[in-house]
Amino acid sequence: MTVEQQRLLVFAGSYAEAEESGVYVYAFDEESGTLTLTDEFAGLKNPTFLNVDANRKLLYAIAETVNDAGVKVGEAAAFSIDAAKGTIQLINREITVNSTTCHIQRDANSRFLTVTSYHGGMIGLLEITEDGAIGQVLDVQQHEGSSQHPERQDRPHPHSSFYSPDGRYLLVSDLGLDRIVTYALDAANGKLVRQSEVALHPGAGPRHLTFHPDGKHVYVINEVDSTITSFSYDSKTGELKALERVSTLPASFADENSCAEITISADGKYVYGSNRGHDSIVVFAVDGETGLLSLVQHISVEGGHPRHFALTPSGRYLLAANRDTNNIAVFTVDKDNGKLFFTGKSVTVPKPVCVVPIYLTL
Template identity: 80%
Template sequence: MTNEQQRLLVFAGSYAEAEENGVYVYAFDEQSGTLTLTDAVADFKNPTFLNVDADRKLLYTISETVNQSGIKVGEAAAFAIDTKEGSLRLINRKETVASTTCHIQRDANSRYLTVTSYHGGMIGLFGITEEGAIGQELDVKQHVGSSQHPERQDRPHPHSSFYSPDGRYLFVSDLGLDRIVTYRLDEADHKLIHHAEISLHPGAGPRHLSFHPNGKFVYVINEVDSTITSFTYDQETGQLTTLATVSTLPADFKDENSCAEITVSSDGKYVYGSNRGHDSIVVFAIDERTGALSLVQHISVEGGHPRHFALTPNGNYLLAANRDTNNIVTFKVNKSSGQLAFTGNSVSLSKPVCVIPVYLTM
C-alpha cells in the first residue's frame, strides 16, 4: 500500500445480450464485506471474461460480435476506469479472432493481450497501444488434435492463457487435448513461438492454472474429471514436470461435477478451486517445500455453478461468482487456517462469469 489513497473496486463480467448490462463495477467495503454497484455497461454480447490493468486504470473485456460474413467472431474492448466514480468509459472495441472467445490475458509489461477461443481452438496475440486501446492482431496459433472424452475432447479446446511470473512464457491449458501448451513470447517479432507442451492424464480437461508465488510450482484445475494437478516449474527452461493429482470432491460425492477456477493465495500457503455441481470451493494447504496438497475444507458457495472466484488483493476475502443463481457471494478468509466463512453478504446480477477485485489509486 502506498501513501496515495486507494479504493477497492470489484469488476464483474457476465453472460448477457448486447442490450443488457454485461460488465459491472462495485465498491467493496472491507469492513463489512459488502458490494455496492457503482456502474454497469451494456452494448456488449457475453462480455464474460475481464482483465484489469490497475497501474494504468484500464479494463479489458472479451465479447462476441458478427463479422461481415455473418459469422460469430471474437471481440475485445478497452475501458478507462474512473476510480473515484467507480465508472467505465469505452476507449475502443475491435474484432479479434475468427471464433468466439472465453478468456483474455495481459502480459506483465502491458504490451500484449492474448485471447483464447474455446470453440475455435485458437489463441490470438494482440498489441496494446500507448493509450491503452486494443491494438492490431500480431499472431494467431491454431491447436490441432483430440483426447479421450467423446464429446468434450473431440477437438482442441484451449480455455485460458497465463504468463509465467517473468513474462517470458505463455501457458495455454487445452481442455480438448489434455495438454498445457507453452509458447515463448518473441517481443522482437511480436509472435508466439511454440516452446513445449506437457500431457495430463487422459480425460483431465485442464482449464485454468495458477503459479505459486515462489515461482517453483504450478497448479492446474481440470474441468472434466474434477481434479487439480500440481507441477514443478523450471523458470530457466520454462518446463513443467508433473508432481501429483488430487480430487476436488469429497469421496462420497457421486453426482455430476465440473471444475472452473483455481488460485493460490498470495502468501503461498493455500490453493482454492471451484466445483460446479457440488457447488463448493475446495481449499488445500500447500507444503511449500514439496508443493504437495492436503485437504483443508469444502464450503458451499451459497449458490449454483461457481464459474469463477477471486481473492481480494490483501487475501482477506474471497468472492465467488455463481452463474446459475445470479449472485456474487462474499467469504471471509482465515489466513492462518486457509478456511472460508460465509459473511452473509451477496449481491444479485445476471449470470456472472468473472469477478476481479483490484486496488486502484484515487
C-alpha cells in the first residue's frame, strides 16, 4: 500500500483590476515556513474570496463584472489545479447575482456553491456541474431590514455563508441586521429554505463564523463592535443560542477597530480572530466542557488591515493576509498553548483579501 504524496499549496485572492493578477498560488515549505510563488492569474476584477475543493483539485473564486445594462454584478470562476506544478487553469466564469459579492462557499457534497452579496443584501445558490464548472443560479434569497448603526446597518449586509458540518444547514451572518439566518439546504430542489434566525446584541455586526469540531458550538466574529459571540448549536434544528460575548481588543486600546476573520484549531482548543486597526490576531482558549473563551494572546500581524488569515492543515502555521501593507505574514503556532510567533518571513502580495492553505495529492 503506497502513501499518496501531498503538497501544501496556498491560494490567495486579492483586490485587483481585471488586467492585473488577482489570484496567486504559492508552494509552502513547512520546514522553513517559506512561501514560493508558483502561479498567478489575471483576468478577473476583484477575485477577493476563494474556495478550494481538494478532492477534485478545483478552485472557485468570486469576482465582479458588469451586465448588459452596465450594472455591477457578481461573477464566479472555476479553475482546475495542477498540484505538481502549482498552477491553475480557468474552466469557466459565469455571472451569479445582481450585485457584487464578498464570499463564496461550497457544500459538503460539492454539488453547490453559495455566494454572498454584502451590497445587494442577498445570498445566491449556484450549481456545480459534473465537471466542476460554475453552473446555473438555482436560488436567490434577499434579506430585508436594518439595525442600529446609522451608516453600517441601515440595510441588510450579509457578509458570509457557512455550511454546517453535516451539510444540512447554511448559516448566514448579516452584519446589517445583527442576525444570523439559518437556511436548510434543499438539495433535491436546489433551494435554500429559511429555517430560523438568531439576533445578536445591537451594533454587533456579525461577519464570519466557525464551527467547533464537536459540532455543538459556533463562534461568530462581530466586525462593528470588535467582539466574538459564542453560541451553542443544535445540529438537528440548526438553531443557535448565545452563550457569551468577549472583546477582541486589549482593554487599553481606544482607537478605531473592526474585526474580520475567525477560525478554530483542528483540536478545538483555540479560537483565533483578526483585528483591523489594532492590526493583531487575538487568541482565545476554549473551555472543553462549556465552550466558553478565555484570552491567551494579542500579537501584531506584522502589517496593516488583516482582512483574512488561515491555519495550515497541520496546524503548525498561521498565515495572515494584510491588505493595506500588501503582504502575507507567516507565524508558527505553539500547539501546547495556542500562542503565535512571527517567523520573520513575509511575502509581498498586492492587497490580499483571502488566503487558503490546503494539501493536494500529487
